[in-house]
Amino acid sequence: MPRFPLALVLSLSTVAAAPLAWAEAPKPAAVVADGLPAVPDALVAATQPYLQSRRAAFLGWNAADRSMLIKTRFGATDQLHTVSAPGAARTQISFESEPILTGAPSPDGRTLVVQKDSGGDEFYQLYTLKDGRLTRLTDGRSRNWFGAWSPDGRLIGYASSRRNGADMDLYVVDPSNPSSERLVAQVSGGGWNIADFSKDGRKALVLNRMSVNNAVVYELDLASGRMTALTDPAAQVSYVGPQYAADGTVWATSNKQSDFLRLGRIGKDGFVPVSHEPRWDVSDYALAPDGSFVVYAINDAGVSRVRVLDTASGVVRPVDGLPEGVIPYSIGSAIQVSPWGAIGLSLSSARISGDAFSIDPNTLAVTRWTASETGGLDSAINVEPQLVEVQSFDGETVSGFLYRPDPARFPGKRPVIVDIHGGPEGQTRPDFLGPQNYLLNELGVALFFPNVRGSSGYGARFVNLDNGPFQRENSVRDIGAFLDQLQADPGLDASRFAVTGVSYGGYMCYATAVHYSDRLKGANCYVAISNFVTFLENTQSYRRDLRRVEYGDERDPAQRAQLQAISPLTSVDKIKIPLLVATGGNDPRVPASEADQIVSAVRANGGTAWHLLAQNEGHGFHKKENEDYYFWTSLLFWKRTLLDDVAH
Numbered sequence: 127m128p129r130f131p132l133a134l135v136l137s138l139s140t141v142a143a144a145p146l147a148w149a150e151a152p153k154p155a156a157v158v159a160d161g162l163p164a165v166p167d168a169l170v171a172a173t174q175p176y177l178q179s180r181r182a183a184f185l186g187w188n189a190a191d192r193s194m195l196i197k198t199r200f201g202a203t204d205q206l207h208t209v210s211a212p213g214a215a216r217t218q219i220s221f222e223s224e225p226i227l228t229g230a231p232s233p234d235g236r237t238l239v240v241q242k243d244s245g246g247d248e249f250y251q252l253y254t255l256k257d258g259r260l261t262r263l264t265d266g267r268s269r270n271w272f273g274a275w276s277p278d279g280r281l282i283g284y285a286s287s288r289r290n291g292a293d294m295d296l297y298v299v300d301p302s303n304p305s306s307e308r309l310v311a312q313v314s315g316g317g318w319n320i321a322d323f324s325k326d327g328r329k330a331l332v333l334n335r336m337s338v339n340n341a342v343v344y345e346l347d348l349a350s351g352r353m354t355a356l357t358d359p360a361a362q363v364s365y366v367g368p369q370y371a372a373d374g375t376v377w378a379t380s381n382k383q384s385d386f387l388r389l390g391r392i393g394k395d396g397f398v399p400v401s402h403e404p405r406w407d408v409s410d411y412a413l414a415p416d417g418s419f420v421v422y423a424i425n426d427a428g429v430s431r432v433r434v435l436d437t438a439s440g441v442v443r444p445v446d447g448l449p450e451g452v453i454p455y456s457i458g459s460a461i462q463v464s465p466w467g468a469i470g471l472s473l474s475s476a477r478i479s480g481d482a483f484s485i486d487p488n489t490l491a492v493t494r495w496t497a498s499e500t501g502g503l504d505s506a507i508n509v510e511p512q513l514v515e516v517q518s519f520d521g522e523t524v525s526g527f528l529y530r531p532d533p534a535r536f537p538g539k540r541p542v543i544v545d546i547h548g549g550p551e552g553q554t555r556p557d558f559l560g561p562q563n564y565l566l567n568e569l570g571v572a573l574f575f576p577n578v579r580g581s582s583g584y585g586a587r588f589v590n591l592d593n594g595p596f597q598r599e600n601s602v603r604d605i606g607a608f609l610d611q612l613q614a615d616p617g618l619d620a621s622r623f624a625v626t627g628v629s630y631g632g633y634m635c636y637a638t639a640v641h642y643s644d645r646l647k648g649a650n651c652y653v654a655i656s657n658f659v660t661f662l663e664n665t666q667s668y669r670r671d672l673r674r675v676e677y678g679d680e681r682d683p684a685q686r687a688q689l690q691a692i693s694p695l696t697s698v699d700k701i702k703i704p705l706l707v708a709t710g711g712n713d714p715r716v717p718a719s720e721a722d723q724i725v726s727a728v729r730a731n732g733g734t735a736w737h738l739l740a741q742n743e744g745h746g747f748h749k750k751e752n753e754d755y756y757f758w759t760s761l762l763f764w765k766r767t768l769l770d771d772v773a774h
Contacts, residue, residue: 149166149167149168150164150165150166150167151164151165151166151167151169151170151755151758153165153755154740154749154751154752154755156711156740156741156742156743156752157738157739157740157741157752157755158737158738158739158740158741159736159737159738159759160725160736160737160738160739161734161735161736161737162736162737162738162759162762163762165755165758165759165762169758169761169762170758172568173561173564173757173758173761174501175501175502175503176501176503176560176561176563176564176568177501177561177750177753177754177757178499178500178501178502179479179498179499179500179501179503179558179560179561180198180199180200180479180480180498180499181198181472181474181479181480181481181498181558182196182197182198182207182209182216182472182480182481182482182495182496182498183196183197183198183204183454183456183472183480183482184196184456184460184462184470184471184472184482184483185197185206185228185229185230185231185456185458186229186230186231186462186470187231187462187464187465187468187470188208188231188235189231189233189234189235189464189465190234190235190236191210191235192464192466193208193209193210193211194208194209194470194482194484194495195207195208195229195231195238196208196209196216196472196482196496197226197228197229198216198496198498199750200216200218201750202223202749202750202751203222203223203224203225203226203748203749203750204225204226204748205218205219205220205221205222205225205226206218206219206220206226206229206238206240206255207219209482209495209496211495212484212493212494212495213494213495213497214495216496219238219255219258220240220255220258220260221258222242222260224242224243224244224245225242225748225749226240226241226242227241227242227243227250227457228240228241228272228456228457228458229241229255230272230275230282230458232275232279232301233275233276233277233278233279233465234278234279236279237254237279237301237302238254238255238256239252239253239254239255239263239272239275239282239301240252240253240254240255240260241253241270241271241272241457242260243744245711245712245742245743245744246710246712246713246742246743246744246745246746246747246748247712247714247744248269248666248714248715248744248745249267249268249269249270249714250269250270250271251263251264251265251266251270252264252270252272252282252284254301254302261304262304263299263301263304263307264284264286264288265286265288267288268286268287268288268291269286269287269291269294269666269668270284270285270286270287270288271284271285271286271294271319272284272457272458273285273296273319273320273321274320274321274322274323274330275323276323276327277323277324277325277327278327280300280327281298281299281300281323281327282298282299282301283296283297283298283310283319283320283323283330284296284297284298284299284319284320285297285318285319285320287316287668289312291666291667291668292316292667292668292670293312293313293314293315293316293318293668294313294315294316294317294318294319294668295309295311295312295313295318296309296310296311296313296318296319296320296330296332296346297309297310298310298320298330298348310330310346310348310351311332311346311351311353313334315334315336315671316667316668316669316670316671316672317333317334317335317336317341317672318332318333318334318335319332319333320332320346321333321343321367321368321369322368322369322370323370324370324374325370325372325374327348328347328348328349329345329346329347329348330345330346330348331343331344331345331346331356331368331369331370331376332344332345332346332353333365333366333367333368336671336672336675337672337675337676338364338551338582338589338676339362339363339364339381339586339589339590340362340363340364340675341363341364341365341366342355342357342358342359342365343355343356343357343365343368343376343378343392344356345376356368356376356392357380357392357396357397361382363380363381363382363397364380364381364387364586365378365379365380365382365392365397366378366379366380366387367379367410367411367459368392369413371391371413371417372413372414372415372416372417373417375391375393376391376392376393377389377390377391377392377411377413377420378390378391378392378397379407379408379411380392380397380399381585381586382396382397383397384399384586385585385586385587386403386405386406386407386408386585386586387407387408387409388400388401388402388403388408389401389408389411389420389422389435400420400435400440401422401424401433401435401442403424406424406425406426406427406583407424407425407582407583407585408422408423408424408425409423409424409425409430409453409460409583410422410423410430410453410456410459410460410461410471411423411459411461412459412461412462412463412469413463414463414467414487415463415465415467416467417437418436418437418438418487419434419435419436419437419487420434420435420437421433421434421435421461421463421469421485421487422435422461423453423460423461423471425553425555425583427513427525427583428452428527428553428554428555428556428583429450429451429452429555429556430448430451430452430453430473431444432444432445432448432453432461432471432485433445434469434485434487434490443490445485445490445492446490447485447490447491447492448473448483448485448492449473449475449477449478450475451473451474451475451476451478451556451557452473452474452475452555452556452557453471453472453473454472454473454474454480454557456472460472463487467487467488468484468485468486468487469484469485469486469487470482470483470484471483471485474557474558475556475557475558476508476509476510476511476529476556476557476558476559477505477506477508477510477558478498478505478558479498479499479500479505479558479560480498480558481494481495481496481497481498482494482495482496483495503563507532507567508558508559508563508566508567509529509530509531509532509566510556511527511528511529511556511575512527512528512529512530513525513526513527513528514526514527514528514574514608514611514612516607516608516610516611517607518579518600518603518604518607519600519603519604519606519607520600522579522591522604524576524577524578524579524604524607524608525576525577526554526574526575526576526577526608527554527555527556527574527575528572528573528574528575528612529559529566529572529573529574529575530572530617531566531567531570531571531572532567533617535570536570539616539617539618539619539620539622540570540571540572540617540618540619540622541570541571541572541618541619541622541623541624541768541769542571542572542573542574542612542618542619542622542623542624543565543571543572543573543574543623543624543625543626543764543768544574544576544605544608544609544612544623544624544625544626544638545562545573545574545575545625545626545627545631546575546576546578546605546625546626546627546628546631546634546635546638547575547577547581547627547628547630547631548627548628548629548630548631548632549580549581549582549629549630549631550580550581550592550601550630550631550676551580551581551582551589551676552581552582552630552631553577553581553582553583553584554575554576554577554581555583559573561757564761565761565764569764569769571764571768571769572617572618574608574612576604576605576608578592578601578604578605578634579591579592579600579601579604580592580593580601593675593676594677594678594685595658595677595678595685595688595689595691595692596688598677598678598692599637599692601634602634602637602638602641605625605634605638605641605642606641606642609623609642609645613645622647622768622769623645623646623647624646624647624648624649624650624764624767624768625638625639625642625646625648625649625650626649626650626651626652626760627651627652627654628652628653628654628746629652629653629654629655629715629716629745629746630655631652631654632651632652632653632654632655632716633654633655633656633658633694635649635650635651635652635654636649636651636654636655636656636694636701636705636724637692637694639651639694639701639703639705640694640697640698640700640701641700643700643701643702643703644702646703647703647767647768648703648704648705648706648763648764648766648767648768649701649703649704649705649706650705650706650708650760650763650764651705651706651707651708652708652709652746652756653708653709653710653713653715653716653721653745653746654707654709654716654720654721655693655716655720656693656694656695656720656721656723656724657690657693657694657695657696657720657723657724658677658678658680658689658690658692658693659680659686659689659690659693660719660720660723661673661677661716661717661720662674662677662679662680662689663680664717664719664720665714665715665716665717666714666715669714669715677689694724695723695724695727698724698727698728698731699731701728701731701733702733703767704733704734704735704736704763704766704767705724705725705728705733705734705735705736706735706736706738706759706760706763707721707724707725707735707736707737707738708721708737708738708739708740708747708756708759709721709737709738709739709740710739710740710743710744710745710746710747711739711740711741711742711743712741712742712743712744713743713744713745714744714745715744715745716745718739721737721739725737736759736763738755738756738759740752740756
């Protein structure tokens with residue numbers, strides 16, 4: 127594994143003081159760097175291998191030639207590729223400047239539908255892709271979300287906000303004839319979509335997701351537009367991924383009468399579970415086209431465990447040949463069964479950046495289809511995380527993953543960055559860390575990823591513990607409990623802790639800086655909420671009601687007052703540590719104004735706030751030049767705040 131002289135890399139305070147003595151890396155044209163030092167070429171050179179890892183995300187099977195469709199990056203953005211056989215070359219088939227969110231091949235393999243936005247605005251459009259060219263199917267203005275293919279490959283179903291910008295109405299279209307598009311259901315709310323079509327193409331399953339723990343399944347008659355509820359609309363129960371089986375029965379996962387999501391069937395007797403795991407969610411599943419088996423994965427404390435269920439006998443067989451890792455979130459089903467029975471999925475881990483695999487449903491033999499590059503670095507040296515559990519202020523058990531640097535190379539107490547996930551219903555799992563491995567392997571910085579209350583993966587009760595404005599700061603107090611335990615750890619340097627977070631984790635980043643400034647050196651907050659009231663007023667209308675369920679309703683006077691009280695902007699005078707604030711100019715979820723107002727407030731109080739704005743990005747940076755520049759800027763920030771005077 128290449129090593130770089132740390133004295134060269136880490137003497138960055140000298141770089142900032144005397145910029146003419148060093149070559150500077152060019153700043154991307156769309157990036158505005160306000161109050162930040164220039165990035166030295168020495169840092170770019172030292173980190174380059176860590177920025178070159180790729181991950182292959184399995185998207186589906188092509189029935190025409192039995193190839194896999196994957197998403198990976200060879201240039202500046204994620205694009206679609208095909209892989210004809212295990213170990214074969216990844217052949218690029220889309221060539222856009224903007225990243226492709228997902229692709230969905232038709233059941234017959236003749237047509238490929240693509241979902242893509244522009245500049246991160248999340249006003250996704252649907253296209254067909256042929257011969258490297260995209261043909262748009264949707265209106266070019268509204269937000270559209272792919273739903274499903276009909277079994278005969280003649281129609282797709284999708285949701286669109288085109289009517290009023292808020293409600294996601296349901297449409298079908300023949301992709302070979304865009305003018306055939308028709309509205310099949312006008313609805314109220316932003317969480318609707320078509321999940322599957324019946325075998326004869328006359329009906330569709332529709333899911334209305336109102337929150338992580340509240341969703342309703344309907345059956346839609348496509349000719350009349352009449353919808354019939356298959357589950358109780360008044361029940362506070364979650365249903366995920368409803369699908370028709372070969373015999374017409376409806377499958378889904380649900381937490382009905384359970385704290386966790388179970389796999390089962392929806393029928394006249396309600397939801398009848400067929401998986402009987404004692405704990406943990408069924409995170410993903412797929413039905414064999416002939417109905418002979420169901421493959422599903424459980425989220426076992428963050429690790430994906432795959433099972434194959436024989437539908438006739440009920441016998442469940444575990445798949446033991448997969449590496450221990452994580453099946454990543456996917457638009458649509460993360461696991462898919464081909465027409466000939468092969469199971470496809472992708473998986474990543476601390477030592478696998480992300481690759482596509484297949485499973486033989488008969489023998490359960492696992493075949494790896496791709497071997498994604500890791501920048502020439504030996505990923506086998508990457509450390510596996512340690513599960514940390516603590517009792518929080520009220521006795522609630524919360525947990526997280528701690529990555530410790532190699533003690534042989536980095537003896538003594540190590541500085542720590544606490545990295546908080548977004549969502550808030552997200553979950554940090556033991557995944558590939560990408561560029562963050564540079565912090566561990568080259569700088570000797572420990573990384574801790576907490577799953578505070580409100581995180582998914584630990585049951586319906588746990589995910590609801592932070593709901594509404596009056597419970598919101600309990601999750602911040604969980605961070606305090608983690609700090610107590612980690613700062614007492616003899617291998618960690620209690621005087622060198624910092625925090626970072628993205629989206630809702632960015633709110634947690636600000637809030638942690640408000641409540642625990644005396645225990646931290648810096649806060650790097652990314653596309654973050656600074657004021658819940660202004661966030662709810664300015665987030666895109668199609669998602670506002672969905673967020674009110676989680677955070678509270680700013681239209682209610684009592685909730686508005688509490689939302690204002692707990693907003694970091696309200697207590698900005700308590701932030702006594704430097705901030706790095708990064709945001710996307712086109713962010714439809716957390717508008718750039720959330721960053722502007724806290725940067726201005728911190729500076730007005732005499733504090734330090736570096737501000738990085740990517741004008742051509744949305745909720746997170748997805749163009750490689752911007753991702754890289756933010757990473758380098760973050761390293762400069764950690765050098766200034768966390769690493770000065772630390773022995774490496």
